[in-house]
Amino acid sequence: MSILEILLEPLSYAFMQRAVAVTVIASVVCAVLSCWLVLIGWSLMGDAVSHAVLPGVALAYIVGAPFAIGAVLFGFLAVALIGAVRDTSRVKEDAAIGIVFSTLFALGLVLISVTPSQTDLTHIIFGNLLGLSHGDLIQVVLLGTITFAILIFKRKDFTLYAFDPTHAHAIGLNPRLLGALLLGLLALTSVVALQAVGVVLVVAMLIIPGATAYLLTDRFGRMLVLAPSIAAVCAVVGLYASYYLDAASGGMVVLAQGVAFALVYLFSPRHGLVVTRITAARRRKLAAV
């Protein structure tokens, strides 16, 4: 089999075309958002919101409303509850996050288990890339495009919010509103991504690409290009690997991102472990002489 055949064969199936399209879109949107999440220190928040949308999606399914509405509602509910538990008790933030998101996630599992047609909903937990319908594809394209467009249009404000919310306030912007907008987009993105890799693995796509790009550059603008590029490559590599190895597609995509991070962590020319160790050793040698 030639390389071209290896690349083209999976794409001769409609389900693989849809899988590639959805995964690339989800990966790219998640990766763009992840740039801010890792810099603000919201990785745990991404974890929490992406899990907490589950009951919202389940309820939306039950009443026949769009998934996005349920997801955004429960995303905000999770953030509000986390803030309330943190501020009005002696429980610290990480514990508050853990309590709230796991409880909401459990609520989602319970709702799914009592919903008559449960086959569709269990896919939400682990993703069901190869069984995506045409409607799923349209929803992902629509939500993905909207989130992506808002993120890019307001990117400078989000970066200002991440870097110096006090200055944002001082020049008349509303940092709370910007934070809320970012959280809303996080909930929307979770809906997009859970179609691809499932609720459990969304958090990986919301952290790894941004963290990987952060190790590669000192310019935020470049992070915004590097993170989605890396994520898109990982999406394609992961899908092909899953096709030929007959392995879980969502897992493969995230695994590819994990491997990409590991490589960058070790070999990044600027912040990689190998380079920093070598320079440190050289410095010691010079000092000794």
Place this chain on the structure above:
Amino acid sequence: MAAAIDVDAVTVHYGFVLALDQATLRLEKGRICGLVGMNGSGKSTLFKAIMGLVKPDAGIVTIAGQAPAEARRTGAVSYVPQSEDVDWQFPLSVQDVVMMGRYGHMGMSRRTRKADKLAVAEALERVELHDYANRQIGQLSGGQKKRTFVARGIAQEATTLLLDEPFAGVDKRSEATISNLLKELAREGATILVSTHDLQALPDLADEAVLLMRRVLLHGTPGDVLQPDNLALAFGLDVMNRSGATL
């Protein structure tokens, strides 16, 4: 004419903790005022009240006759944060940070126009950082870091500058550079409030000084305010006992 900064009997509580107790401070345009007081004396809270980051339980803040929200919208207020409040690993260059001073002058998507680039270049020139424009902010010395944020205020065309401990972790030469720059800005009409622990340098820098201890204990020339007796009062051992005797 309205004072450039007018803090009128402002009281702020954090829960049950009294952070500011009827603090009153009027500052005229073009003046540099040093804010002196120990940790927890309410310096940061006073800054926050002037910026509208905390809502006073009582009292009123006006900036050049405007309510704080109005002053913020017009870009009148600029804040230079303490070093430990900044993420120096953040992937931004000096130029990126200074450009953030221009955001209030830009449209919704913060697209950079020629006037913005010019303002940033000029601001960098004034703080002598034009050679460092593309450097990541973590790769700067302590003084250069401070100057970056002062440049942001200049690019913003702010008329009120609030600086929180600008001389902490800054070498003497950079301190002099920053001091001269602030004096220059004041001569051009900026009103500057500086919180500082560097009492020796204060008489040279500031036109006036304020001794803060949740309320304004003293407001006068640096020479008067920095009298040992007064400092003992502000940083003092037993304020309750001494306040009757000295004031």
